[in-house]
Amino acid sequence: MATSEMIEKINEFLDYEFPFGGENVHITVRILLVTIITLIIASYVIGLIRKLITRKLPEQDKVKFISLFSYSKWFIYIIIILMTLNNMGINVTAIFAASTVVLVGVGLALQTFFQDIISGIFILVDQSVHVGDIIELDGKVGRVEEIKLRTTRAVTIDNKVLVIPNHLYLTTTLFNWTENGTTTRESVEVGVAYGSDIELVKDILLQVARDHKDVYQYPEPLVLFTNFGDNSLDFKLVFTLNDSFMSVVPKSDIRFAIDKKFREHNISIPFPQRDIHIIDKND
Numbered sequence: 001m002a003t004s005e006m007i008e009k010i011n012e013f014l015d016y017e018f019p020f021g022g023e024n025v026h027i028t029v030r031i032l033l034v035t036i037i038t039l040i041i042a043s044y045v046i047g048l049i050r051k052l053i054t055r056k057l058p059e060q061d062k063v064k065f066i067s068l069f070s071y072s073k074w075f076i077y078i079i080i081i082l083m084t085l086n087n088m089g090i091n092v093t094a095i096f097a098a099s100t101v102v103l104v105g106v107g108l109a110l111q112t113f114f115q116d117i118i119s120g121i122f123i124l125v126d127q128s129v130h131v132g133d134i135i136e137l138d139g140k141v142g143r144v145e146e147i148k149l150r151t152t153r154a155v156t157i158d159n160k161v162l163v164i165p166n167h168l169y170l171t172t173t174l175f176n177w178t179e180n181g182t183t184t185r186e187s188v189e190v191g192v193a194y195g196s197d198i199e200l201v202k203d204i205l206l207q208v209a210r211d212h213k214d215v216y217q218y219p220e221p222l223v224l225f226t227n228f229g230d231n232s233l234d235f236k237l238v239f240t241l242n243d244s245f246m247s248v249v250p251k252s253d254i255r256f257a258i259d260k261k262f263r264e265h266n267i268s269i270p271f272p273q274r275d276i277h278i279i280d281k282n283d
Helices: 002-014 029-054 059-087 092-109 111-126 198-211 248-264
Strands: 134-137 140-147 151-155 161-165 174-176 184-192 222-228 233-241
Touching (some): 029 059, 184 248, 198 248
Antiparallel strands (some): 134 140, 140 151, 151 161, 222 233
């Protein structure tokens, strides 16, 4: 008899209904305990899955996926709570109806935030950008230093930090200079006066490129005769570098060397000229 009374009291305690539930929402101690136990089990399972996924990943990627799980687990918890409450007989629709206005307001306020998070997940999944890559976005060039779920940090050649919201990867064209490797083909353009010895110009341009310490000898530098311009014969010197991020320095060196060699061989770099005709109305 005592056992029956104890069971009855336990059931009475578990069926105790909290007063803050509202007319359509009835929350009891039993439901609260089941929800807490479910969340504890879910937390353990999520942690186990995270360990299984990240155990063979490099340390850098492991940190990214841990950050990803830290965001996604809260979404999973919300789903578990709603499913548990629904299975326990609580009208979940009423909860949604009561919080619709709040959810809409929060959703509008955090729209860009969630776009950044989703874009960050895409970056982690498709591996389109890595730390160390040189990227160009909206005319800004930088070397990627850190990729987070919401933002990407890149440093420019001027040592300025670019904090790039990840949603820009989905809305703007991204140029990854080092997607195919660290070596890139660069070029310097120059024009010479009409009547110049173009074979000599070609030899000088190739020699200048070959003499620079940062220019690869293979693939060999290449000179292209690009156009018969309005004021000059136009050439493009194409060469390969190992560090395109610092390409402005060797390009500058090559331009200095070209100017020096052209002066030594009396090859002039023309500038636009215009003839002005003055008409005397008295004539």
